[in-house]
Amino acid sequence: MRAFWMLAGAGLMFSWPLWAAGEGAGDPVLAVWKEQRLDFAYMGRTARYSCEGLRDKMRSLLLDLGARRDLKVSLLACDESAPLRRGYLGPRLNIVFSSPALPDAAAQPPHAGDLPAVEARYESFTLTSDAFRNYGVGDCELVEEFARQILPKFATKDVKQDITCVPYQASGSRFFVRGEILRAAASAAARPRATASPSATARPSAAAGPRTATNP
Numbered sequence: 001m002r003a004f005w006m007l008a009g010a011g012l013m014f015s016w017p018l019w020a021a022g023e024g025a026g027d028p029v030l031a032v033w034k035e036q037r038l039d040f041a042y043m044g045r046t047a048r049y050s051c052e053g054l055r056d057k058m059r060s061l062l063l064d065l066g067a068r069r070d071l072k073v074s075l076l077a078c079d080e081s082a083p084l085r086r087g088y089l090g091p092r093l094n095i096v097f098s099s100p101a102l103p104d105a106a107a108q109p110p111h112a113g114d115l116p117a118v119e120a121r122y123e124s125f126t127l128t129s130d131a132f133r134n135y136g137v138g139d140c141e142l143v144e145e146f147a148r149q150i151l152p153k154f155a156t157k158d159v160k161q162d163i164t165c166v167p168y169q170a171s172g173s174r175f176f177v178r179g180e181i182l183r184a185a186a187s188a189a190a191r192p193r194a195t196a197s198p199s200a201t202a203r204p205s206a207a208a209g210p211r212t213a214t215n216p
Contacts, residue, residue: 032102040149046167062150
């Protein structure tokens, strides 16, 4: 059973193909940090990941998209010994992160102890296959679920998606997500509101590519 899981020690040495500020970057705006809390469920049929590998991969992606560095990604459910057992829905994560958002006069006061307004810009981003960054078509289902469950939590504009994931095989799968995302200045994103747990801040090791499950 374990052979079906990608043992991604990782938060990956890959870096998502995000264009740097200045290329497609808009004018600076004042933004506030908005805390997001959600449970992320992943049940892929083509690429499967170890629980720690999935956690680290999600953490890397969130940071690359502009989440503040004090984010927390915790395992809620994980059973690597039985990924194909009836009723098992795959790893589930609890994710807490803060990302820049435009101020909302009707919103409740900021989270206690949160940081004041920060300078931010809308910057172009692209999520697509990149072999040089150890990120390929086998990750199609993960990107699909990320785009569905998490990307809408960020402040974005003009997002376009072209995602086709073929079950049990990488051939024929493709994904391309692009748009603009609100990102804080690097100095602001590096100032955490609270100290993250050691498990969330430890430097991950290099990740193996996703292992493709074959149709039994």
